[in-house]
Amino acid sequence: MIFTKVNNLPRRLNKDTHVNNLKFKQFVVFTTFCFLMSCKNDTVNLTEIQGKQLPIDSTLTQTDSIETFVEPYRKRINEVLDSTLAYAPKPLLLNDGERTSSMGNLMADIVFEQASPIFNSRSGNTLDFVVLNAGGVRSIISEGNVSARNAYEVMPFENYIEVVELNGSATRELINFVAKSSRRHPVAGIEIVTDKNGALESVNIQGRPFDENRNYYVASSDYLINGGPSVGFFDQIVSRTATDYLLRNALIDYFKKVDTLQAVADDRIKQMDQ
Numbered sequence: 001m002i003f004t005k006v007n008n009l010p011r012r013l014n015k016d017t018h019v020n021n022l023k024f025k026q027f028v029v030f031t032t033f034c035f036l037m038s039c040k041n042d043t044v045n046l047t048e049i050q051g052k053q054l055p056i057d058s059t060l061t062q063t064d065s066i067e068t069f070v071e072p073y074r075k076r077i078n079e080v081l082d083s084t085l086a087y088a089p090k091p092l093l094l095n096d097g098e099r100t101s102s103m104g105n106l107m108a109d110i111v112f113e114q115a116s117p118i119f120n121s122r123s124g125n126t127l128d129f130v131v132l133n134a135g136g137v138r139s140i141i142s143e144g145n146v147s148a149r150n151a152y153e154v155m156p157f158e159n160y161i162e163v164v165e166l167n168g169s170a171t172r173e174l175i176n177f178v179a180k181s182s183r184r185h186p187v188a189g190i191e192i193v194t195d196k197n198g199a200l201e202s203v204n205i206q207g208r209p210f211d212e213n214r215n216y217y218v219a220s221s222d223y224l225i226n227g228g229p230s231v232g233f234f235d236q237i238v239s240r241t242a243t244d245y246l247l248r249n250a251l252i253d254y255f256k257k258v259d260t261l262q263a264v265a266d267d268r269i270k271q272m273d274q
Helices: 002-038 064-082 102-123 148-154 168-180 247-257
Strands: 084-088 129-131 144-147 160-166 190-194 200-205 216-221 237-246 269-271
Touching: 064 148, 084 247, 102 129, 102 160, 102 216, 102 237, 102 247, 129 190, 144 148, 148 247, 160 168, 160 247, 168 190, 168 200, 168 216, 237 247
Parallel strands: 129 216, 190 269
Antiparallel strands: 084 144, 160 216, 160 237, 190 200
């Protein structure tokens, strides 16, 4: 009996092995078929795109549960935004000067004052002047109380203050750009005088004549430095220092530390009549 079982064992193993091999082959064939079918390239052509405007207005119905959840946060945000930080005795406008504006001058002066100590502490150098783009100043400040909401209206973008080091040639390009522009680009720490055709007559930086043989440290927004309006002079940066300071936060911090906002459209950029 023992020898009979042993003799039959190889035959059963051979049979089982044959069955297993057959099943494995069937599995391979099935898997290969599925793979080939999944790789079939069906050409799909876009024939039409449809869209419609979905207005967000008073016709939309509120969801009570969401409104109840949001209301305390909305109330707190409005309290913070509308709290009085300073006072403007007269409107600060965007077009009240021939080549400058009271709002633009205030913004450039704030950037200079707020960013200078940060830049000095990080680099050991002194800020020379500020140049911002006119399009970055988005609103006036009306006469009366000034709040954080005003800062968001003036600067709604998440733009940071950065300081770049420019050589004399690039600095001259920057000055020429500001001098010849038809827009009131905010500046601080620099005085530019041009003739009636827009050619440079004189340039003073921190009260000293412009020297093309030295480098200058210029504060601006990261948007402008990164090539926002495609200005060529920021392609020649010698060094770059981040302040990690939002332009809007600089405005708010300045509003908090002063009682009254004082700014006029002065002659820091001036074009001679003849």
